Amino acid sequence: MKKIVELKDIQKRFKEMEVLSSISFSVEEGEIVAILGPSGAGKTTLLNIISGFTHPDNGSVTIDGINIVNYKSNKQLAKKIGIIRQQFDLIDDLKVIHNVLAGKLHEWGFIKSLFSLFFPQGKDEALDALNKVGITEKFDEKTANLSGGEKQRVAIARILLQHPKVVLADEPVSSLDPARAEDILSILVNLARKEKISLIASIHSIEFAKKYFDRLIGIKDGNVVFDLPSNEITDEIIKDLYNYQELK
Numbered sequence: 001m002k003k004i005v006e007l008k009d010i011q012k013r014f015k016e017m018e019v020l021s022s023i024s025f026s027v028e029e030g031e032i033v034a035i036l037g038p039s040g041a042g043k044t045t046l047l048n049i050i051s052g053f054t055h056p057d058n059g060s061v062t063i064d065g066i067n068i069v070n071y072k073s074n075k076q077l078a079k080k081i082g083i084i085r086q087q088f089d090l091i092d093d094l095k096v097i098h099n100v101l102a103g104k105l106h107e108w109g110f111i112k113s114l115f116s117l118f119f120p121q122g123k124d125e126a127l128d129a130l131n132k133v134g135i136t137e138k139f140d141e142k143t144a145n146l147s148g149g150e151k152q153r154v155a156i157a158r159i160l161l162q163h164p165k166v167v168l169a170d171e172p173v174s175s176l177d178p179a180r181a182e183d184i185l186s187i188l189v190n191l192a193r194k195e196k197i198s199l200i201a202s203i204h205s206i207e208f209a210k211k212y213f214d215r216l217i218g219i220k221d222g223n224v225v226f227d228l229p230s231n232e233i234t235d236e237i238i239k240d241l242y243n244y245q246e247l248k
């Protein structure tokens with residue numbers, strides 16, 4: 001299997017605080033991976049480093065065989081990495097279809113994307129993506145009018161137009177109620193599997209992590225403390241990760 005993301009000895013400090021000491025792991029094509037760890041463990045920092053948004057102090061990030069520092073532009077990197085943020089990063093004033101078409105920005109360039117605002121190009125592909133996430137009928141709606149779960153579906157549809165090799169999602173469902181969160185996670189994971197996209201998501205819910213992800217990586221005190229298939233994760237391992245105290 002091809003390695004899509006490879007991290008070697010990643011270290012990051014903010015002033016005198018060392019957040020990541022030495023993180024190494026790789027993720028193969030189509031792998032569905034959750035990053036777990038207590039609040040402040042550095043999950044967001046790690047995802048930001050993988051996306052190229054934050055530079056590590058030490059170590060290397062390789063995306064699809066190329067060191068991230070050798071990607072010539074953000075546009076080139078966007079062909080490999082799709083990002084789903086907690087706040088969705090959608091433009092509320094635009095119609096749903098235009099937000100989905102923004103997935104083409106890296107491919108089309110600014111002028112063609114601007115043109116597509118008035119004369120949507122690639123509309124069929126966008127409608128097909130909206131169909132895959134189950135909200136085709138909202139294509140003409142102003143994005144601001146959508147619920148949180150619907151907005152997250154639009155963000156996933158936009159990623160589908162981007163055709164990345166890996167999707168990074170930072171707590172993608174933490175703002176949704178449990179039923180909606182499960183809907184979104186299953187859409188995200190099933191589409192990633194179908195399109196052979198690697199998925200790396202930070203997630204707070206152990207239950208959802210075990211249910212939807214194949215491999216769980218725990219980080220604590222700046223290091224990887226476990227990296228296991230979900231079915232090998234025991235209550236003991238989780239207790240150690242979060243330092244739960246037994247009630248006496």
Ligand SMILES: Nc1ncnc2c1ncn2[C@@H]1O[C@H](COP(=O)(O)OP(=O)(O)OP(=O)(O)O)[C@@H](O)[C@H]1O
Pocket residue numbers: 014019037038039040041042043044045046
């Ligand atoms: N730009 C920054 N400048 C200074 N400190 C930072 C910066 N970004 C993150 N930190 C610190 O690094 C630590 C790790 O933060 P990070 O957001 O990566 O943790 P996390 O595991 O994602 O936490 P949570 O689960 O609460 O979202 C925290 O102590 C945070 O305050």
